[in-house]
Amino acid sequence: MRNPEKEKQESLTWDRGAHYATYNQILGYYQVRSCLENARGTSLLDLPCGDGTLTAMFAEHFRRVVGVDASGAHLVKARQKLPEAEFHESLIEELSLKEKFGTVVMLNILEHVIDPLVTLRKAASFLETNGVLIVQVPNAHAVNRKIAVLMGTLSSCEELSPFDLHVAGHRRSYTIATLIDDAQRAGLRVEKTGGVFYKSLSTPQIDWFLAQGPWEKGEFGWGRVGAEPRDWRSEFCRACYEYGKDHPEDCNVIFACLTN
16 A cells, blocks of 8 residues: 655655765764663664664664664665664554564654654653653754854754755754653653754765864864874764763754653
8 A cells, every 4th residue: 555654755865874974974973872871771673773874883782673664775775784683664653563672762753754742652652661762853953053043044943944855854843842842742751851962064064074174184273282193083073972962952963861
């Protein structure tokens, strides 16, 4: 039977490895790291798993990992990356599993779905007793978006760009307050909120900066003058992650840890 929503999700062209790959791979690493700092149990359900890039990172830390995605094309890549894991092709809202998990993650999906409350309730239904659902979404109030409003390239922080709408497939934007509101209206308990990665530039700009910036030249402003050489790009990214922990309202991504 034809499923228009599944067809819509399969048609979206966004790809972590193709769109601003340098930054999105670094951001993905820190999104996983943030989840691991809040995870529970020995099993993880990844909703959705996409091409398996982040699922493979999770698999290094859990005894059992299960991935779910609406796109069969994504799952082909995921199975190649992680042949020992179990994958299911399904929309989250239609997923049927008897198994329960200590940790369920939903990274960058709630902004895509038709009804976020239905999706949150469904995801939480797969939690073990005392398990945690970790939801991460792009932050409409990220500092780069605040700057963009002052520049005039966005009319408001909540505005969805053509890229958001037609490439990434976003249906809504989130702030920490609206993420909490959706979680509570879904009947879930919010145990913790936070941010992942402080990003002052737009995604195309920071992608260029990370890929082509003067990281190895030792120029003034990158690293300590006269100090031993270090991987200053990695140090910059680590610092942006650590700084973001204290300034979640300005981060690129925000998260909530939810329980039943």
